[in-house]
Amino acid sequence: MKKSDMRSVVSDRPLFYHHMEWILMHPRFGFLMMGLIALSFTHNQILAAILFLFFVGELGMRIAIMLNKRRTNPYRSSLNQKIDALFLVLDIVGIASLLITVFDIPIDAENAAAARLIRAFYLLRTLRMFRYLDIQSAMYSPTYGMLISLIILLSFFAEDTLMWIIIIFFAVELAIRLLIMRHMSYESKRDKMIEWGYWWIDTIATIVMIPAFAFIPYGGALRMLRLVRLLRPWMVIVRNLKEVMREGQFMQEINLIVLLLAVLSIGGGVIGHYTQADFDYSQNGVLDPTDQGMFAPIWFAFRMFTDPGNTVMFPHETSIAVFSVLAVIVGVFIFAFFIGIGAHIVSGLMAKLRNERLNITNHMVMLGWSKVAPFMVSRLKTISERSFSKLKLVVLNSSQETPDELIEHNWVSFRWGDLEDVKSLQRINLGHARQAIINIPDGHSSADNLAHATFSLIAVRKVNPEIYLNVATPGMSEPHLDTHHHMLQVGWDTTEFYNKPTVVLSQADVRANLLRNILSYRDFDQILERLMIPDRTEDSALQISEWGGTLQQEGDQITLSLPDGTHSMPLDILASRLMVRGVTLVAITDESGNSRPLYKACELNLPIRVPSILAVAISPNALFSETFFTIKKFNAIEAASPVQMTFKPIAVSKELNLLISGWVGSLPLLLKRLLDDFDRIHLTLIDDLTHEELADQTAYLKKRVNETAGACDRISIDMVTWDFSNMNFLRPYIETADRILLSRPQHMKTNAYAGISTVLSHLVTIVKEQGGNPDIFPILEGRDQARLLQEELDRFNIGLEIHVTVPDEFYGTYVAHTSYHMYRSENPDAYELQRTLRHTIDDLMGDVGDLDEMDIQTLQVNEALPDNAESLFSYLLSEGYVWIGYRLKDSYNWNDPLQNTIRKFFPREEDYSCLRQHQIILNPFGNPVSRHSWTEFRDNIVELIVIGEHETD
Numbered sequence: 001m002k003k004s005d006m007r008s009v010v011s012d013r014p015l016f017y018h019h020m021e022w023i024l025m026h027p028r029f030g031f032l033m034m035g036l037i038a039l040s041f042t043h044n045q046i047l048a049a050i051l052f053l054f055f056v057g058e059l060g061m062r063i064a065i066m067l068n069k070r071r072t073n074p075y076r077s078s079l080n081q082k083i084d085a086l087f088l089v090l091d092i093v094g095i096a097s098l099l100i101t102v103f104d105i106p107i108d109a110e111n112a113a114a115a116r117l118i119r120a121f122y123l124l125r126t127l128r129m130f131r132y133l134d135i136q137s138a139m140y141s142p143t144y145g146m147l148i149s150l151i152i153l154l155s156f157f158a159e160d161t162l163m164w165i166i167i168i169f170f171a172v173e174l175a176i177r178l179l180i181m182r183h184m185s186y187e188s189k190r191d192k193m194i195e196w197g198y199w200w201i202d203t204i205a206t207i208v209m210i211p212a213f214a215f216i217p218y219g220g221a222l223r224m225l226r227l228v229r230l231l232r233p234w235m236v237i238v239r240n241l242k243e244v245m246r247e248g249q250f251m252q253e254i255n256l257i258v259l260l261l262a263v264l265s266i267g268g269g270v271i272g273h274y275t276q277a278d279f280d281y282s283q284n285g286v287l288d289p290t291d292q293g294m295f296a297p298i299w300f301a302f303r304m305f306t307d308p309g310n311t312v313m314f315p316h317e318t319s320i321a322v323f324s325v326l327a328v329i330v331g332v333f334i335f336a337f338f339i340g341i342g343a344h345i346v347s348g349l350m351a352k353l354r355n356e357r358l359n360i361t362n363h364m365v366m367l368g369w370s371k372v373a374p375f376m377v378s379r380l381k382t383i384s385e386r387s388f389s390k391l392k393l394v395v396l397n398s399s400q401e402t403p404d405e406l407i408e409h410n411w412v413s414f415r416w417g418d419l420e421d422v423k424s425l426q427r428i429n430l431g432h433a434r435q436a437i438i439n440i441p442d443g444h445s446s447a448d449n450l451a452h453a454t455f456s457l458i459a460v461r462k463v464n465p466e467i468y469l470n471v472a473t474p475g476m477s478e479p480h481l482d483t484h485h486h487m488l489q490v491g492w493d494t495t496e497f498y499n500k501p502t503v504v505l506s507q508a509d510v511r512a513n514l515l516r517n518i519l520s521y522r523d524f525d526q527i528l529e530r531l532m533i534p535d536r537t538e539d540s541a542l543q544i545s546e547w548g549g550t551l552q553q554e555g556d557q558i559t560l561s562l563p564d565g566t567h568s569m570p571l572d573i574l575a576s577r578l579m580v581r582g583v584t585l586v587a588i589t590d591e592s593g594n595s596r597p598l599y600k601a602c603e604l605n606l607p608i609r610v611p612s613i614l615a616v617a618i619s620p621n622a623l624f625s626e627t628f629f630t631i632k633k634f635n636a637i638e639a640a641s642p643v644q645m646t647f648k649p650i651a652v653s654k655e656l657n658l659l660i661s662g663w664v665g666s667l668p669l670l671l672k673r674l675l676d677d678f679d680r681i682h683l684t685l686i687d688d689l690t691h692e693e694l695a696d697q698t699a700y701l702k703k704r705v706n707e708t709a710g711a712c713d714r715i716s717i718d719m720v721t722w723d724f725s726n727m728n729f730l731r732p733y734i735e736t737a738d739r740i741l742l743s744r745p746q747h748m749k750t751n752a753y754a755g756i757s758t759v760l761s762h763l764v765t766i767v768k769e770q771g772g773n774p775d776i777f778p779i780l781e782g783r784d785q786a787r788l789l790q791e792e793l794d795r796f797n798i799g800l801e802i803h804v805t806v807p808d809e810f811y812g813t814y815v816a817h818t819s820y821h822m823y824r825s826e827n828p829d830a831y832e833l834q835r836t837l838r839h840t841i842d843d844l845m846g847d848v849g850d851l852d853e854m855d856i857q858t859l860q861v862n863e864a865l866p867d868n869a870e871s872l873f874s875y876l877l878s879e880g881y882v883w884i885g886y887r888l889k890d891s892y893n894w895n896d897p898l899q900n901t902i903r904k905f906f907p908r909e910e911d912y913s914c915l916r917q918h919q920i921i922l923n924p925f926g927n928p929v930s931r932h933s934w935t936e937f938r939d940n941i942v943e944l945i946v947i948g949e950h951e952t953d
Contacts, residue, residue, distance in 0.1 A: 017068055017621070019902060020061050022537065026906040033058075040098060048101040055095045062088060068621060090172070152224070155209060163211070170206040174199065180361070237349075240356065244348035257337050264305055264330065268323070269298030276319065305331040351400070355415050361432040363392035364823050367419050367456060368439035371781070372472065372507065374405035375812025376437065376819070377412060383533045383820050385908055391820070394428045420455050425463045433467060435823035436460055437815065440473040449475050450487070453504070457488050461498060468822040468831070469502045472815050476669075477506035501831060503818060503838070510811045512669040513845040515779075517856070519739050520652055520677050522775060522803045523887065525810050526916050527856055527945060528844060531616065532817040535912050539930075540923035542586070543617045544837040545624040546829075551588060552607035560588070560610065562631055569635040571601055574627070575882075576874040577634060582926040583626045584616040584884050586947060587840065587854070593832055595840045597854050597947065599880045612833055614840055616884050616923040642875040643866045647859040647944065654679040659733050661686050661724075661759055662743035664779065665807075668704035671715055675708065676846070676950075681715045684733050686722045688745045694721050724748060724755060727762040734766050734774070743779040753785035760789075764798060776802045783809055783913050790915045803916070817841070844947070852950040857881070859944040869925070869934060881946035884922055888940045891918035894929050920945070 023029055040051050066088070099105070155166045181195060205224075207213055272279065273294055280287055281296035290296050304327035315321035364380070366373065377393065384391035394413045395406065402414050417424030430436065438456045440449050453471050460469060477487045490498045517524035531542040548563035551571070561568035575585040575598055587595040589612045596604060617623040656678040663685075664670065674681055689697060698719045705711045722729055724745055734740070742759055744752035756778050767774065780786040786804045793802055818838050825831035843854045859881070866872055876883045912918060922945070924934045 017065055021065050022908060023902065023906050024058070024062060024065070026908065028906055040101070043101050045102060045104060048098050052095065052098045052102055055091075055098070059088070059091050059095060062091070068625065163209075167206065167209050170202070170209070174203055174206060177202075237353070240353055241345075241349055244345055253337070253341055257334060257341075261302075261305060261334055264334075265302035266298055268301030268304070268327070269294065272297040272301060272323075276317070279317075279320065301327070304328070305334060307331070355400075355417070355427065357427045358394060358413055358415070358429050360392060360394065360413070360429050363394055363429070363433050364819065365428055365430055365433045365436040366393060366395045366439065367425075367436060367460070368441060369395070369397045369399070369403055370439040370442050370472070370474070372808045372812045372815070373439050374403070375783075375809045376439075376472075376816045377405065377409055379533050379813045379816035380820060381409065381411070382535065383816060386534070386537055391823070394433070396424060396428050420452075420459045422459060422462055425459060430460065430463045430467070433464060435468040435819060436464075436470070437819050438469070438471045440471065440475075442474055446475050449473055450480065454488060454490075457498065457502065458490075461500070465497070466500060468825065469500070470815060470819050470822065471502065471504045472507065472811075473504060474507045476508050477504040501822065501835075503822070505811075505815050505818065507811050508666040508669055510814055510845070511807045512666040512673050514805070514807055514810050515664065515666075515670050515741070515777075516673040516677070517845065518777060518803065518805060519656070519658070519674065519775075521650075521856065521858060522777075522801065523858075523916060523920060523945075524856055525805050526914055526920055527885075527922065528841070529810060529813050530917065530920065530922055531844070532813050532841060535917065537908050538618070538927040540582075540584075540616050540618050540926040542614065542837065542840065543620045543623045544612055544614050544833050544840075545620040545627075546833060547588075547610050547613045547624070547627070549610050550607050551601065551604065551610050558601050558606065560631070562628065567632050567635050569631045571598065572874060572877055574630060575877060576870045577630055578615070578626055579873040579883070580870050580925050581626050581630065582617065582923065583623055584882070584923045584926075585613065585627070586616060586882050586884070587614045589613070589836055593836050593839075595836055595843070595854075597949075598877060598882055599949065600853055612836060614837065616926070618923075618926050622926075641871060642878060643868070643871045645863065645866075645872075645875065647861075647876070647879070650858050650860050650943070652677070653738065656681045656739060657684075657737050658682070658739045658741070659684045659686070659737035659774075660741045660743065661730075662741075662745045662748075662756070662779075663687050664741055664743045668701060671701075671705055672708050672711065673846070675711060675714060679714065682718075683715065684718045684720065684737070686720045686730075686733065688724055688747045689719075689721050691721065693746075694719055724759065727759075727766070730759075730763065731766055731770070734763065735770050735772060737772075737774050740774050740776045741779060742777065744781070751785075753780050753782065753789070756780065757789055760802070764800060764802075767800060773800070776800060778802070778804050780804060780806050781808060782806065787913065787915070794915060804914075809913075814841070846950065854947050855950045857946050857948045858887075859946055861886075861941050861944060865938050865941060867938075876944070876946060881948045883944060883946050885924060885945040886921055886941045887943040887945065888919045888921065888933065888937060889942045890940060891915070892921065892933050892937065893918065894932050 036051055036054070040048060066085070151166055151169070155163065158166055177199060181199065272281070276297075277292070278287065279291065279297075281291045281300040282288070283300070304324065315324060366376070373395075377395075380391060380393060391411070392413075393411070394415065395403075396415050396417060396419060397403070398416065398419055400416045406412055406414055413428075415424075415428050417427060438453065438460070440452055444452070453473055457469070457471070460467065471488065473487075479486055479489065481489075487504050488498070488502060493499070514525055517528075530539065534541050549561040549568075550565065551558065551560050552568075553559075554568070554570075557570040558572075559568040560571050560574060578585050585598065587597045588601070588610045589595050590604070590608055591611065593611070595614055613623065613627060615623045615627075617626070656674065658681060660667075660683065667685075671681065671683065685701075687694075687697075698717065701717055701719070702712075705715050705717070720733075740763070742756045742763070745755060748755045760776070760778055763776065767776075778786075778789065780789070783806055786806050790804050793804075818834075821834035821837060822831065825834050840854070843852060844856055846852055846855060859876075873883050921930050921933045924930045
């Protein structure tokens with residue numbers, strides 16, 4: 001890397017903090033620290049000095065990151081920050097103890113105890129490994145209970161340094177549990193009293209371990225009180241064993257087998273007693289009075305039946321041989337029953353234990369499973385890793401079988417049960433959860449969907465009245481009464497009990513908006529997915545940060561002030577300057593929480609207070625800190641002169657000839673949305689329908705379209721039946737089409753991607769022979785198949801625009817984005833911020849009713865772009881656009897030694913799931929990697945990606 005490249009990484013404060021936090025929070029760094037701490041106990045002066053400098057640098061970076069967070073992060077009351085502060089105190093004490101070795105300070109006998117105490121504190125730096133674990137869940141697990149019991153037993157013979165290490169370990173553990181318990185919400189007073197009772201028992205037991213309190217009577221017994229917590233897992237096992245026995249009704253079978261064995265044993269013993277009086281039944285080699293009694297033959301018969309190995313070494317009589325053979329056969333048969341019943345009991349017990357109540361708090365819950373649920377889980381994992389947080393997700397499904405898609409996600413806990421049953425919801429500790437997602441099952445009617453969503457809402461609110469809630473429904477989310485405000489309004493609610501943060505996310509709406517937008521701008525889905533949840537860690541996304549300043553008119557300029565009002569700066573100059581500092585300012589918010597784009601600032605009734613600001617940035621911290629720094633330090637510097645260029649939006653014909661192969665969900669809604677962009681629409685739909693089905697679908701589609709005034713005059717529909725084998729059948733329909741959607745046929749039994757790929761392979765040939773140039777959109781159901789198809793198409797120079805899209809993945813990203821930000825909202829103010837962010841995403845999709853002020857658009861580049869990006873941003877803003885990125889002609893890959901080293905040793909991010917993302921650059925100055933796409937490959941830019949006002953004509 002060049003020096004200038006390295007400087008750009010270090011001088012870019014938000015990105016530098018981002019990279020450093022990325023490393024410091026990585027589990028691999030935790031294990032490295034464990035090794036270095038172990039090395040520090042070698043008492044080598046040179047090594048101790050090197051480690052001291054390294055630890056001081058690491059500690060300084062942690063403190064800098066924490067201070068930056070406290071100054072810029074809206075979630076200041078985070079529990080994690082308090083635990084971080086506790087760890088920092090231990091770090092300072094531990095690092096200071098290294099000076100004893102560095103300066104070879106002699107320790108006399110009087111100070112030896114204090115020195116051992118300091119070294120014990122230093123060893124407690126290893127507790128930082130808890131950072132990479134789910135502390136709250138781990139501390140209530142049986143495994144942790146066993147660890148505690150081992151340490152307690154060790155404490156009975158530990159002395160000196162080891163004893164102090166154990167004492168301090170328990171003290172720190174109590175402090176962490178205290179922080180956790182103070183932020184927990186308990187389902188009942190009984191649960192709260194039990195948890196605090198355990199905590200006080202542990203506290204007393206820890207105090208009596210201190211040598212100064214050794215005089216306390218029965219101190220050892222008090223210390224053993226800590227083991228009371230181990231009774232909980234045993235009680236769980238016994239309770240579930242009783243339930244398995246009761247549910248399986250095994251007692252009747254067990255009683256029958258025991259009685260059968262008793263009859264055979266007693267009967268065999270009695271018969272032996274009277275028929276073989278001189279036999280050595282006690283098997284001691286001596287005939288004595290014991291063998292003449294009744295008990296010895298009965299016990300011998302019992303042993304014969306219960307020991308398939310046969311206790312008779314060699315039969316001296318034929319009758320004994322016959323009896324032994326029969327006894328072995330009958331005994332094996334009897335105990336086969338026992339083994340079978342035992343296997344059922346153990347299997348049922350293990351299943352019960354796997355479905356036992358989770359000891360987990362502050363987690364996210366997903367209720368139900370659907371075809372879009374795997375995408376939600378995958379995107380939740382991505383966004384949580386980007387945010388350096390350990391998301392705890394619990395899935396509750398009605399089926400006992402774990403979905404195949406969850407097998408690779410070992411960070412997700414799975415439980416099964418009735419989704420609308422309070423006991424099942426308590427099993428996943430819903431009362432202690434922070435956010436829940438309700439997945440409405442696929443393939444049901446609108447009435448079933450509404451019923452499931454409504455009663456699930458009632459059940460969830462019963463267990464946790466205050467939880468943030470998302471409902472992912474495959475159908476529409478509109479109210480079902482004219483007097484209702486939303487889909488899940490409960491008529492008997494007179495106290496606004498159900499008016500809690502509940503968001504209904506309609507898959508039909510999102511799917512229709514997605515297809516409508518990609519038919520106008522083919523890369524819409526890739527850009528909006530990147531704005532919500534980027535695949536790569538260093539990529540920017542749409543962020544929101546609290547602000548508090550004032551937007552006001554000063555002379556002929558509109559200025560934005562700092563929260564304290566000490567400095568202000570013209571809004572257009574601020575935005576253009578922030579662009580080159582890695583923050584693309586998009587909008588501000590008003591007092592009502594509505595986001596208003598920069599090009600609409602002149603229409604506001606000034607002055608107004610600005611509660612928050614929105615921008616494309618690497619993090620909310622970067623957005624706040626860069627805006628604050630720019631206004632405070634650069635408010636007196638003149639802006640760069642805007643350039644004079646000519647940009648034209650990419651022309652889109654107002655007449656759409658749409659060909660659909662297969663069936664597209666939400667098609668009536670899609671046609672209604674397309675009326676906003678096209679004057680006339682001619683739809684040809686080809687599917688493998690019978691003549692009766694074709695007539696029904698045509699009538700249904702036309703009926704739905706005619707619900708919109710004037711739609712029948714602007715939309716014409718032709719539906720044709722086809723068996724998807726005679727490819728020449730497509731020729732006349734392809735010749736007139738300018739957009740082609742390839743989707744799953746309704747009756748095709750093979751996988752959708754196989755059928756779509758087959759049609760596409762023939763479609764390319766027909767298009768080339770006819771000389772057409774339609775945009776082709778294969779609609780697939782899985783990203784793996786989509787990626788395979790993209791790589792196959794990328795291998796050949798086809799010369800056609802083929803854009804593979806996965807609507808379920810897009811919807812999963814949308815739900816995961818909204819859910820995660822609700823989950824991260826620890827107070828109402830933070831939730832309102834994220835609510836504004838979600839509504840801005842809706843605005844970009846064109847799904848906010850009459851208020852449609854922001855659309856993703858493209859400007860075609862026909863001339864050389866200027867070197868000064870700030871001037872270009874200023875010019876585009878004056879034309880009514882916010883410039884957020886661009887698309888390159890070819891895929892962009894940059895080998896940055898620093899980035900590559902971080903990825904190699906501390907991997908976190910995945911590669912782009914869609915190959916098209918390699919050509920798209922958003923917020924180009926957000927990190928050194930994308931910055932080079934502007935400085936080195938500016939001539940390769942073919943489109944500028946902007947946010948502009950929706951065009952209505």
